Amino acid sequence: MRIILLGAPGTGKGTQSQLIVKKYHIPQISTGEMLRQAIRVNSKLGQQAKKLLSVGKLVTDELVIQLVNNRLQEEDCAKGFLLDGFPRTIAQALAIKEIGIKIDKVLEFNLPDQLIINRLNGRRIHETSGRIYHVTSYPPKIAEKDDITGEPLIIREDDRIEAIHHRLTEYHYLTKPLIHFYRQEECLGNITYHAIDSSRSVTEISKDLISFLE
Template identity: 40%
Template sequence: MKIILIGYPCSGKGTQAQLISKKYNIPNISTGDLIRSKILKNSIKNKKLNDKLKSGELISDKKIISLVKNRLKKKDCLNGYILDGLPRTLNQAKLMNKNKIKIDYIIEISVSKKNILKRALGRKIHIPSGRIYHKIYNPPLIKNIDNITGEKLVKRKDDNKYTIEKRLNQYDSVKKKIFKYYKNKQINIKYFKIDGNKKLKKITNSIKKILKK
């Protein structure tokens, strides 16, 4: 079971990926988390990478695919995996195909831009695990504290109006190109679109029904 979750930033991909990961016992691989993890390991060496992330710029496609490919070599990916937010560019889709990164499902979580901005400004994360919370939609049991570890939650520096709007525009500009590429290549991938404006449980149930097909 090899799944791609796509959609706007803050569309709920990360939350749904965690739930799917737990239910089907396959790893949730977020490109954003892979990048941030690399930055945290050596912040001086990766200063340019960090600056790009803060400004909302996209990291190079080759770098992204290299990080993902190395991650997929680990044993926990043998039975499948979830790729959160990949591919984000047409070139990434081509590189994934070239590197034989197999995909069975593409699930798009569709959310209005108005709701995306609302979600982004109220989101906080637990950096070591990538767990995502929201003060309204998915609050922690204790304010600003991770439910599992008791460690402090933080607001991502790229969760601001300017950066989010920039990413929304980037997403719209490449989505059609990516889907056209897959169609022209006749790659055998099942595609589904889910209304992500609904409540968390309803979205999760919709995904479960898809994966049972």
């Protein structure tokens, strides 16, 4: 089963991707992690990525696609994989199609922008342990304090209002056109596509997702 997850940050992709990985025993492929690993081991592609990043440039589509293609040839991907955060653009989607990477299912996680902002901006983190709270849905016993240590909680830079607006703008501009692209792919019989209402509970979303995948 070869799956792509689409959706803005804060729509619950991370939670559901863990369910998919455990239930279907397929690896989650993250382009961010692949880049870090390539740089860490100083591979040829890693050297190219490091050179670009060191001068403030974005890693090229060509380089990312090479990384993805190399990763998908590994043994643990033989029975399938879960692509999260890739492709991000129409150009990337066309490129993986052209080099013969077959996709079976595309899942789109939907949530209105204001709910995404509320979810992300309300998140609080205990930096040392990684414990996560939310000011409304899972508040700490004492406001802004970790339940175990009493230490102050932090807001990650990515969860600040300005950063959230930037990430949403980028998603709508770059990634949302992929929805139309993959709906067309479904009409051509190349994939199956399913939109998920992410405003529901984790359990309800999981049931919906498993029903579609099976």
